Amino acid sequence: MLKYEIKKSLNKYSLFGVLFVLIFTVLQVLMQYNYGVAIGIVDSMYHFKGSEHIERNKEIADSFSGRMMDDDFFMDFDTAVLRSVESDENGNFNAKGSLQMSSLYQFYGALRTDEYLSLGVLSTDMDSVFVDNKPIFYYTDNWKVMRNIISSIQLIIIFAGGIIASPLFSKEYSDGMTQIIHTMHHGRRKFALVKFASALIQITLLYVVIIGIIVISVGAIWGFHNPAADIRVMTDAAYISMKESISCAELILLQIFVGYFAAVAVTAVAALFSSAINRTNVTLVSCFAFIILPALLPVGKIDSETVKKFVTLMPVNSINLLTPNWAVHDYNTDVIWLYGAVVLLLTIICCVMSAYFYVRHKIA
Amino acid sequence: MKLEIRNMSKSFKGYPALRDVSVSFETGIYALLGPNGSGKSTFMNILTDNIIPDSGSVYLAIDGKRLSLGDDPGSFLNHIGYMPQEARLYPDFTVSEFCEYVAVLKNLPKAEANRNISDIMRSLELDDIKGKKIRTLSGGMKQRLSLAQAIIGSPDILLLDEPTAGLDPKQRISIRNFISRTALSKTVIYATHVVSDIEFIARDIIMLKNGSVIENAPLGELTKKIEGKVWILPCAETEVQKLQKSYRVTNIARDEDSGNVLLRVLSDEKPDVSAKTVAPTLEDYYLYVFDDIPVSTE
Numbered sequence: 001m002l003k004y005e006i007k008k009s010l011n012k013y014s015l016f017g018v019l020f021v022l023i024f025t026v027l028q029v030l031m032q033y034n035y036g037v038a039i040g041i042v043d044s045m046y047h048f049k050g051s052e053h054i055e056r057n058k059e060i061a062d063s064f065s066g067r068m069m070d071d072d073f074f075m076d077f078d079t080a081v082l083r084s085v086e087s088d089e090n091g092n093f094n095a096k097g098s099l100q101m102s103s104l105y106q107f108y109g110a111l112r113t114d115e116y117l118s119l120g121v122l123s124t125d126m127d128s129v130f131v132d133n134k135p136i137f138y139y140t141d142n143w144k145v146m147r148n149i150i151s152s153i154q155l156i157i158i159f160a161g162g163i164i165a166s167p168l169f170s171k172e173y174s175d176g177m178t179q180i181i182h183t184m185h186h187g188r189r190k191f192a193l194v195k196f197a198s199a200l201i202q203i204t205l206l207y208v209v210i211i212g213i214i215v216i217s218v219g220a221i222w223g224f225h226n227p228a229a230d231i232r233v234m235t236d237a238a239y240i241s242m243k244e245s246i247s248c249a250e251l252i253l254l255q256i257f258v259g260y261f262a263a264v265a266v267t268a269v270a271a272l273f274s275s276a277i278n279r280t281n282v283t284l285v286s287c288f289a290f291i292i293l294p295a296l297l298p299v300g301k302i303d304s305e306t307v308k309k310f311v312t313l314m315p316v317n318s319i320n321l322l323t324p325n326w327a328v329h330d331y332n333t334d335v336i337w338l339y340g341a342v343v344l345l346l347t348i349i350c351c352v353m354s355a356y357f358y359v360r361h362k363i364a
Numbered sequence: 365m366k367l368e369i370r371n372m373s374k375s376f377k378g379y380p381a382l383r384d385v386s387v388s389f390e391t392g393i394y395a396l397l398g399p400n401g402s403g404k405s406t407f408m409n410i411l412t413d414n415i416i417p418d419s420g421s422v423y424l425a426i427d428g429k430r431l432s433l434g435d436d437p438g439s440f441l442n443h444i445g446y447m448p449q450e451a452r453l454y455p456d457f458t459v460s461e462f463c464e465y466v467a468v469l470k471n472l473p474k475a476e477a478n479r480n481i482s483d484i485m486r487s488l489e490l491d492d493i494k495g496k497k498i499r500t501l502s503g504g505m506k507q508r509l510s511l512a513q514a515i516i517g518s519p520d521i522l523l524l525d526e527p528t529a530g531l532d533p534k535q536r537i538s539i540r541n542f543i544s545r546t547a548l549s550k551t552v553i554y555a556t557h558v559v560s561d562i563e564f565i566a567r568d569i570i571m572l573k574n575g576s577v578i579e580n581a582p583l584g585e586l587t588k589k590i591e592g593k594v595w596i597l598p599c600a601e602t603e604v605q606k607l608q609k610s611y612r613v614t615n616i617a618r619d620e621d622s623g624n625v626l627l628r629v630l631s632d633e634k635p636d637v638s639a640k641t642v643a644p645t646l647e648d649y650y651l652y653v654f655d656d657i658p659v660s661t662e
Contacts, residue, residue: 004461004464007457008456008457175453176448176451177451179412179446180446180451182412183413183446184441187441363409364414
């Protein structure tokens with residue numbers, strides 16, 4: 001039954017959809033390669049692009065590898081970056097007046113200003129965090145690029161989950177096939193189960209292929225250096241303020257895990273809508289509303305911690321779980337498990353309810 | 365085997381679609397005859413558990429068991445093959461893929477399924493198009509495929525809702541003959557408003573009007589009721605319009621010998637001295653009951 005169920009989904013529209021996600025993924029990698037200005041140690045919007053940019057950043061970073069990130073480190077780092085820029089470009093950068101010399105240097109410099117602290121983004125006093133537990137510096141541009149691309153693609157894949165599952169039952173209803181299939185031996189519960197399996201396989205395949213492309217291409221271009229590096233080395237305030245730190249490779253794995261479960265949860269929600277709604281386009285709109293609406297809520301202005309946590313656990317926000325915005329709120333390993341439990345429960349409830357609605361579906 | 369429907373009623377938004385219908389079926393073809401909106405499809409959809417009746421019950425006595433649709437729809441429906449009036453099927457499937465899929469859904473063992481599908485395809489002349497995608501099929505081919513899916517697995521009861529809708533005369537005859545052959549050991553409930561489809565193959569005619577069963581009898585009994593009320597009235601061509609205003613004319617033909625026009629008239633009384641009674645057909649009775657031929661007012 002499964003192969004026929006998958007075949008139902010394979011049409012020119014689904015192929016266009018997959019092609020779109022593939023092209024979008026490749027474009028993301030190319031964009032980061034050519035215009036990855038905010039990633040590197042040396043922001044080189046005007047002068048360095050592609051492999052030259054990558055090599056320059058890595059060269060500087062490697063010369064500081066293994067050093068503890070204390071005040072001396074930042075001073076030396078800043079000097080090295082400036083020297084690198086001046087020696088290569090003969091001072092032309094200064095004439096432009098818009099060169100950001102070092103994102104890392106600038107970032108830590110900004111952290112120490114009253115103006116930045118008054119923004120209230122950080123809940124922790126940075127200096128106190130760094131006094132006792134300073135991270136060791138390593139080159140981590142590769143992981144930053146990977147994290148950024150995965151984050152943006154995960155959102156697309158979450159929507160793809162909705163697109164895959166929206167016609168699951170709605171189309172059978174609108175095409176009048178349920179009337180026939182309900183009379184058949186496996187036309188009810190097993191049919192619904194196979195539909196879930198088919199949607200799960202499709203979203204999993206899409207996810208694995210796309211994430212695989214990202215990981216392999218980023219690894220091929222930027223390399224898989226320093227997977228054990230502390231993520232606090234990345235120039236993100238949130239990572240520095242984290243109560244628990246993890247390695248870059250762990251961050252990527254967790255991000256892949258979180259995004260996958262978000263995609264599966266949205267697929268299950270779309271299946272639920274599909275089982276209750278007769279028209280595929282209405283199902284799709286409902287599903288997209290489910291994904292988007294929580295993201296439109298002003299989470300920052302919500303007082304209740306429980307509501308805030310609930311809203312941030314909605315699928316569209318889940319992909320931010322391991323990115324700075326989310327982590328600033330409340331990152332720790334407990335949240336990951338809580339997230340996993342919530343998403344799993346949501347998925348199971350949606351599947352059971354959609355099977356219930358499908359089996360009891362009547363035309364009048 | 366006996367399928368029994370008792371006191372079945374169903375209303376949609378206060379409008380009664382079926383009113384206290386009680387009827388039973390054994391082996392053979394039963395015609396469910398009535399105009400559009402008479403409740404035929406509602407009846408079929410209740411038997412396939414696609415519509416819940418407001419009241420009434422459906423039982424199937426088979427192999428010493430008594431299955432209730434309301435209590436155990438799964439077991440009941442295992443004996444049903446259903447061809448709905450409209451279904452889009454799966455446009456991206458080929459004909460043979462679709463049949464194989466139906467066989468899987470009906471839980472047929474592979475070898476039996478292959479044999480069964482092969483027989484049905486041959487009988488319904490689907491062999492030549494088995495590799496074609498459903499989206500490329502004509503209306504007639506899709507109808508035959510829809511019929512094929514209902515028959516796969518040899519269900520004991522076949523529910524066919526307007527199976528010849530949209531078919532040309534040759535295809536109608538072909539499907540009709542196929543159904544006659546298939547029905548030798550089955551119960552076939554054949555819903556239609558096309559009298560000629562079932563006139564010669566149905567053992568009993570069940571007529572539905574506004575959701576009520578108004579007739580349930582063999583063809584001979586029905587036509588007997590209007591014996592002496594069907595007339596052939598010869599007239600000149602110029603008189604046709606005038607006579608249409610006065611009588612229910614069911615057919616107009618030309619007598620090649622005399623050059624006259626021959627009107628087939630439904631009338632309780634002899635319309636003219638020249639009129640002769642003829643043997644009534646089911647179509648005459650249908651028109652008589654449903655009063656579908658208005659007396660022309662032009």
